Amino acid sequence: MTVWTFIQRAEVEHDVDALPIQLHQLGTMTIAEIERMRVGQYPLGDLFRVSSRTTAGDVDRIVMEGDFKRFHHIAAGHRQGEFIVEGSVGNMLGGPAGNCQMGMQGGRVDVRGDAGNNAGHRMRRGILVVGGNVGRLVASHMIAGTLVVGGTVGEKAAYAMRRGTLIVSTSLDLKSPRFSPPNQTFTPFWAVFCKSVLPHLVAGSAAAELVRQLESGYVETRRGDRAVGGQGEIVRPLAAKDRFPGPEELATLHA
Amino acid sequence: MHINGIPIEATFAEAFDMKATRLVITADDIGWARDAAAAMTGFGTSVIACGLEIDVERELQPSETPDGRPGIAILAFAMSGTELEKQIPRRAGQCVLTCPTTALYAGLDGDKRVLPKRIALGKSLRYFGDGHQISKVVAGKRYWRIPVMDGEFVCEHDVGRIEGIGGGNFLLLGRSTAAVAKACRAAVDAMKSLAGIITPFPGGATRSGSKVGSKYKSMFASTNEAFAPCLAHHPSSLLAVGEHSVLEVVIDGVDFAAVSEAMKVGIEAACHCSHPSELMRVTAGNYGGKLGRHHFHLAEVLA
Numbered sequence: 001m002t003v004w005t006f007i008q009r010a011e012v013e014h015d016v017d018a019l020p021i022q023l024h025q026l027g028t029m030t031i032a033e034i035e036r037m038r039v040g041q042y043p044l045g046d047l048f049r050v051s052s053r054t055t056a057g058d059v060d061r062i063v064m065e066g067d068f069k070r071f072h073h074i075a076a077g078h079r080q081g082e083f084i085v086e087g088s089v090g091n092m093l094g095g096p097a098g099n100c101q102m103g104m105q106g107g108r109v110d111v112r113g114d115a116g117n118n119a120g121h122r123m124r125r126g127i128l129v130v131g132g133n134v135g136r137l138v139a140s141h142m143i144a145g146t147l148v149v150g151g152t153v154g155e156k157a158a159y160a161m162r163r164g165t166l167i168v169s170t171s172l173d174l175k176s177p178r179f180s181p182p183n184q185t186f187t188p189f190w191a192v193f194c195k196s197v198l199p200h201l202v203a204g205s206a207a208a209e210l211v212r213q214l215e216s217g218y219v220e221t222r223r224g225d226r227a228v229g230g231q232g233e234i235v236r237p238l239a240a241k242d243r244f245p246g247p248e249e250l251a252t253l254h255a
Numbered sequence: 256m257h258i259n260g261i262p263i264e265a266t267f268a269e270a271f272d273m274k275a276t277r278l279v280i281t282a283d284d285i286g287w288a289r290d291a292a293a294a295m296t297g298f299g300t301s302v303i304a305c306g307l308e309i310d311v312e313r314e315l316q317p318s319e320t321p322d323g324r325p326g327i328a329i330l331a332f333a334m335s336g337t338e339l340e341k342q343i344p345r346r347a348g349q350c351v352l353t354c355p356t357t358a359l360y361a362g363l364d365g366d367k368r369v370l371p372k373r374i375a376l377g378k379s380l381r382y383f384g385d386g387h388q389i390s391k392v393v394a395g396k397r398y399w400r401i402p403v404m405d406g407e408f409v410c411e412h413d414v415g416r417i418e419g420i421g422g423g424n425f426l427l428l429g430r431s432t433a434a435v436a437k438a439c440r441a442a443v444d445a446m447k448s449l450a451g452i453i454t455p456f457p458g459g460a461t462r463s464g465s466k467v468g469s470k471y472k473s474m475f476a477s478t479n480e481a482f483a484p485c486l487a488h489h490p491s492s493l494l495a496v497g498e499h500s501v502l503e504v505v506i507d508g509v510d511f512a513a514v515s516e517a518m519k520v521g522i523e524a525a526c527h528c529s530h531p532s533e534l535m536r537v538t539a540g541n542y543g544g545k546l547g548r549h550h551f552h553l554a555e556v557l558a
Contacts, residue, residue: 125392146391165391187407188281188322188358189391189400195321196394215323231387 001057001081002027004034006048008066008087015090016040016047019073019097023062023081023107026052059107069116073097078126080107082200088113091135094128094147095121102143104128112202117154120147123164127197131207139166142232146193150206161225161232168236169210171220179224179234184244190214190237213237256554258526262536263553268424268518269541270549273302273332274339275419275509276374277312277362280351281326285314291357292327294350299331300456303465303476306342307333308421308507310453321360322409328362330453332421332507336372339416344379347410352380355405361414366395370415377401377410420549423452423506423514425522426464426482426538432500434533438525439502445524451513452506464503467542479540498535511549518556 035045060081072090077097094104103122114132133151142164194215201208282288299309309331320326333339377399384401397412429435443459469477481493508514
């Protein structure tokens with residue numbers, strides 16, 4: 001399969017709509033055609049040094065290296081393959097492309113820095129990982145899929161979430177009753193998830209550590225957004241000391 | 256041909272094409288997984304009346320299962336894909352969904368492109384969630400998370416099916432039931448370590464070996480009187496003087512090589528644990544080669 005690498009040449013002075021960078025369209029284009037592509041007011045070649053190489057992997061991949069805080073709509077409408085960003089991104093990460101009502105629809109997006117507002121807006125399928133912090137309205141109007149946030153989460157998370165999963169490292173301060181109170185539960189699913197996802201994450205990163213904690217299957221979940229009849233879930237892994245029964249009591253039960 | 260002085264008859268076992276699949280049950284501990292597997296494989300000895308032939312293939316270490324818990328691999332065989340598609344969801348729903356702490360996964364690798372014929376698992380069972388179920392796709396596989404009273408029942412969406420072989424067999428003939436049972440236990444115990452096969456009858460063997468057809472119109476299988484000691488006087492009897500008991504080990508497998516290897520391992524174990532005065536002969540059941548296209552000649556299997 002093919003890996004395209006986009007290395008940022010210089011920081012931009014204006015906000016840039018990165019919507020035209022679509023992994024599924026790169027396969028039919030030459031490097032010269034990619035560099036001629038317009039991204040906002042710039043030819044893509046002015047912003048990035050682009051290269052490609054063939055690998056033995058089973059999916060196509062795009063790797064963006066740089067600081068993309070002013071680049072919005074990165075991985076919008078992403079469908080398949082891997083979209084990796086070595087840096088931070090702007091708003092609407094993995095959101096809808098153009099006038100489509102669905103955001104990211106498959107594959108994997110891995111941002112190893114921070115993300116702006118509305119990350120995972122209307123996300124429909126796939127796995128979106130943000131290793132750092134996210135802004136306001138993460139997972140808003142989420143339809144399905146899984147969104148992992150290794151860092152902090154801004155306000156109004158999971159607003160109007162219908163289904164899907166938002167995985168966070170700390171309990172969210174959701175002031176309104178849009179979500180159910182936290183429930184402790186166990187499910188072996190998270191071990192399956194961890195086994196599949198963890199090898200793709202940067203070892204030792206906050207996101208990798210969060211996913212690794214899911215492996216036990218003991219989690220705190222909140223279901224919602226009830227304001228829209230949603231069945232989405234906000235999941236936080238539970239440390240052994242926070243579980244019921246705790247490790248000591250469990251040992252007694254198994255004795 | 257003889258093994259440990261016990262004659263091996265120059266004949267063949269006749270086996271049939273079947274549809275097969277493999278499932279993996281996991282649980283918090285192997286005890287619950289065994290309980291679910293026992294329920295799921297119950298009443299699954301013969302397609303003659305059970306719908307399918309199903310049994311435990313082997314127990315799995317946590318490192319071998321999708322969720323890292325102890326597990327059990329089950330193989331199921333049916334005469335048609337339709338029957339398999341009917342039986343598996345029914346048994347999964349009543350025997351695994353109901354069993355505490357369990358989860359159910361496909362045991363055959365391959366998505367729709369590799370194994371286009373699929374058997375529903377979570378695809379059917381998800382409706383038990385009454386709208387509260389959650390679907391997740393991980394690495395191209397869809398899983399269903401169904402809320403239940405001990406947490407969640409996790410179930411893979413479906414499992415592929417493959418072409419299998421049913422009816423591999425060998426018959427152990429001896430001086431007494433005790434002698435033949437001893438040889439039979441040794442054979443089945445030796446085969447337990449093999450992958451890709453099951454011995455679906457109780458204890459891995461049957462005493463009611465059958466022939467095709469009957470004098471009664473409603474019966475399409477009936478006792479194989481040729482090997483019934485109490486009918487040794489019958490003109491069709493195939494028993495020699497002194498052969499007072501016969502047990503048949505029946506083997507279903509995922510391919511010809513698996514069944515063949517199992518027959519070899521089983522026959523050798525039976526012979527090596529017995530004395531020729533106890534286990535007097537080993538033979539195999541066939542219908543003259545007219546019904547099944549897979550012929551396991553004992554001389555070739557044991558070569």
